[in-house]
Amino acid sequence: MSQITELKFMREFIGVCAEGYRLGWHERNGGNLSYRMSAEDVASAKEFLQDGAPWQDIGTEVPGLKNEYFLVTGSGKHMRNVPLCPEENICIVKVDESGTKFQIQWGLVAGGRPTSELPTHLMNHEIKKQLTGGKYRVIYHAHPGNLIALTFVLPLEDKAFTHELWEMATENPVVFPQGIGIVPWMVPGGRDIAIATSKLMYKYDVAVWAHHGLFCAGPTFDDTFGLMNTVEKAAEICVKVKSMGGKCQTIPEKGFVQLAKDFNIELNQGFLNC
Ligand code: 13P
Ligand code: ZN
Numbered sequence: 001m002s003q004i005t006e007l008k009f010m011r012e013f014i015g016v017c018a019e020g021y022r023l024g025w026h027e028r029n030g031g032n033l034s035y036r037m038s039a040e041d042v043a044s045a046k047e048f049l050q051d052g053a054p055w056q057d058i059g060t061e062v063p064g065l066k067n068e069y070f071l072v073t074g075s076g077k078h079m080r081n082v083p084l085c086p087e088e089n090i091c092i093v094k095v096d097e098s099g100t101k102f103q104i105q106w107g108l109v110a111g112g113r114p115t116s117e118l119p120t121h122l123m124n125h126e127i128k129k130q131l132t133g134g135k136y137r138v139i140y141h142a143h144p145g146n147l148i149a150l151t152f153v154l155p156l157e158d159k160a161f162t163h164e165l166w167e168m169a170t171e172n173p174v175v176f177p178q179g180i181g182i183v184p185w186m187v188p189g190g191r192d193i194a195i196a197t198s199k200l201m202y203k204y205d206v207a208v209w210a211h212h213g214l215f216c217a218g219p220t221f222d223d224t225f226g227l228m229n230t231v232e233k234a235a236e237i238c239v240k241v242k243s244m245g246g247k248c249q250t251i252p253e254k255g256f257v258q259l260a261k262d263f264n265i266e267l268n269q270g271f272l273n274c
Contacts, residue, residue, distance in 0.1 A: 026079035032115035063099035
């Protein structure tokens with residue numbers, strides 16, 4: 001391999017950054033992305049990785065991720081620039097044996113550090129890794145406009161928010177059957193919001209940050225990006241419906257039950273009204 005950016009996981013990661021930017025979810029440095037590399041990914045990238053950079057505090061503890069490698073966007077870096085110059089805007093970090101420190105082993109060649117939301121990304125990864133037996137590998141944070149707008153209008157409550165977005169397209173409950181969790185407005189970038197978000201990750205793959213954006217988790221780049229895209233599309237339809245004066249009719253409550261049965265999905269029963 002002559003270039004690390006030719007590796008499949010790199011190409012897919014860069015593709016998500018580019019597509020998210022194209023869709024308007026990443027103004028300036030808004031949003032961030034992380035990927036927990038597999039042993040094969042690490043082996044394929046090994047010739048490009050370097051030990052020796054200083055170990056830095058993560059800002060929280062993730063013992064369940066000791067010695068894992070992550071590809072992650074840089075703090076203050078613009079998603080728009082990721083495909084133009086990956087080595088300046090993203091990096092590979094290794095978590096230490098204690099799960100409290102990281103070391104940059106590739107990337108950010110012009111300086112910088114991983115995203116300020118690294119505590120949230122890693123705490124979410126730790127929980128999803130444990131819950132899914134290692135299947136989940138991607139955590140994605142974006143600032144999609146319609147979703148953010150809805151956090152000023154819908155009740156900031158998991159059931160109400162989820163049900164409203166389930167109603168906005170028939171296949172939405174199939175894409176996020178467990179629903180959406182809401183983190184009330186908090187200062188971003190630290191351990192407190194990481195704890196609040198990761199608690200929701202025990203139950204959901206989607207967590208809203210009120211008046212800020214969205215976190216999605218998934219096994220692959222396609223699943224995680226597709227989830228973000230589906231939730232934002234639901235939010236867009238909701239904004240249109242509200243702007244047209246509100247619903248005149250909607251999916252019948254029993255329709256959700258029928259859908260779950262026919263699509264063989266485990267719909268969050270607590271979020272139904274029947
Ligand atoms: P970073 O540039 O540090 O990734 O922050 C962007 C962001 O969206 C913070 O929530
Ligand atoms: Zn953000």
